[in-house]
Amino acid sequence: DIQMTQSPAxxxxxxxxxxxxxxxxxxxxxxxxxxYQQKPGNSPQLLIYDANSLADGVPSRFxxxxxxxxxxxxxxxxxxEDVASYFCQQYNNYWTFGGGTKLELK
Amino acid sequence: xxxLVESGGGLVQPGRSLKLxxxxxxxxxxxxxxxxxRQAPGKGLEWVAYISSGSSYIxxxxxxxxxxxxxxxxxxxxxxxxxxxLRSEDTALYYCARHSSGDWFAYWGQGTLVTVSS
Numbered sequence: 459d460i461q462m463t464q465s466p467a468x469x470x471x472x473x474x475x476x477x478x479x480x481x482x483x484x485x486x487x488x489x490x491x492x493x494y495q496q497k498p499g500n501s502p503q504l505l506i507y508d509a510n511s512l513a514d515g516v517p518s519r520f521x522x523x524x525x526x527x528x529x530x531x532x533x534x535x536x537x538x539e540d541v542a543s544y545f546c547q548q549y550n551n552y553w554t555f556g557g558g559t560k561l562e563l564k
Numbered sequence: 565x566x567x568l569v570e571s572g573g574g575l576v577q578p579g580r581s582l583k584l585x586x587x588x589x590x591x592x593x594x595x596x597x598x599x600x601x602r603q604a605p606g607k608g609l610e611w612v613a614y615i616s617s618g619s620s621y622i623x624x625x626x627x628x629x630x631x632x633x634x635x636x637x638x639x640x641x642x643x644x645x646x647x648x649x650l651r652s653e654d655t656a657l658y659y660c661a662r663h664s665s666g667d668w669f670a671y672w673g674q675g676t677l678v679t680v681s682s
Binding site for chain 2: 470494502503508513542545547552556557
């Protein structure tokens with residue numbers, strides 16, 4: 459099974475700041491990686507697929523990058539509505555999620 | 565608009581069974597693979613099961629293999645999850661989710677809560 463290690467587990471940042479969340483796969487997943495945002499009490503929402511493709515309706519301040527086993531999600535100019543938990547997920551071999559990152563405002 | 569509406573959750577004793585349903589609308593249900601994904605209270609996400617559009621391919625997470633059965637009725641636009649021999653660790657919010665053109669989860673329902681407790 460492919461393991462997904464996400465860091466940090468929690469993050470506190472200020473409005474307008476740039477935030478980066480990392481995700482490492484236990485083997486090469488060939489950019490078959492998605493990122494999801496989950497606000498409290500809501501279902502997860504797709505942000506990024508294929509490591510760097512923005513899902514429909516997602517603000518351009520979100521971006522994804524990476525290859526092989528290392529991937530990252532960047533949020534530019536943090537907004538209050540970005541307070542949420544973020545999960546990475548590989549779909550190269552079945553489906554596995556990272557442990558999540560809880561993003562709060564400083 | 566794509567809609568996925570889960571139901572069937574509730575409080576159940578360990579060792580008992582429960583069947584979840586997910587009714588789909590807003591798209592041609594028979595064209596898409598579907599999944600169940602769960603989230604224990606305050607925890608992360610765990611993929612549970614997948615079924616292809618025509619039910620030819622079915623996969624399960626090791627944690628539920630042999631106890632859970634995924635199925636679908638394309639005529640009724642409905643996805644099912646039959647859960648047997650339930651354990652306390654199966655307590656979670658269960659989501660159904662649809663793929664898009666690729667194997668990521670493009671659409672999610674609102675979830676149905678399963679609580680396994682005596």
